[in-house]
Amino acid sequence: MRRRSTTLTEQELEIMKVVWERDHSTVRDVYETLLERRKIAYTTVMTMMKILEQKKYLKKTLADRAYVYRPAQPKGQVIGDMVRDFINRVFNGSAEPLLVHLVQEHDLSPEELEEIARLRRPS
């Protein structure tokens, strides 16, 4: 058997990124945005957004004739869950080795680190 993902899957995330950029979104809004990047069918977007609503990532209200969707959870929360899940899967729950990777391979200078460190300890 194949375990169902506890976080956003790849395409779900693509849709949520569009939705988070906007105050509210119809299927057509998201469809047109995604269509700029790749071939996709309107009903594909609709199906995905229905799934996201069932998974409690989106909430919908009926406006005029079409559903209007809004995020059901703040972006930071959802992304934070994905980061946590990644750290669990790849680093057995320990954040520090991920940080080491970032510093060593992702062009993060000590200056940037210090700046970010101040987020936790405002001087």
Next chain:
Amino acid sequence: MRRRSTTLTEQELEIMKVVWERDHSTVRDVYETLLERRKIAYTTVMTMMKILEQKKYLKKTLADRAYVYRPAQPKGQVIGDMVRDFINRVFNGSAEPLLVHLVQEHDLSPEELEEIARLRRPS
């Protein structure tokens, strides 16, 4: 269609973690390690390791009667690829917002940050 993953999938990663801990591994070695954690069939492990060999994550040599597997790429390289893939998917290629998440939600103190920062700039 469903795009094939460019990085290690969840169960592939579980097997690679076991292999990386050891100098060399047979299917039985990995099977017995995984069995301590969960129910799994010997042939399941064998199939997965064959896939990992085809994907160039493992290389095998025939020793005695059974294949002996070794990592074909260093762990740091493979994990680094996974980190890069995650940053691409979730943060559109930018490492800094991931760092902010780590600092804010994963108990990383400024002291730890400074220590890690020294990895890049040995005093």
Next chain:
DNA sequence: GTTTTAGTACTAATTAATTAGTATGAGACG
């Protein structure tokens, strides 16, 4: 030498993720 053991190769089934087609209905428009 026959049987038991332990390995691989091959096949296949299941489920999640992704994609999209078809049917249907309500409102806009002539």
Next chain:
DNA sequence: CGTCTCATACTAATTAATTAGTACTAAAAC
């Protein structure tokens, strides 16, 4: 009013990921 447009609901097909069974073979054990 009939038709066109645009929305949803429902159904279904495809592929990747995961799991494991069965057949076969060679060596070990008796």
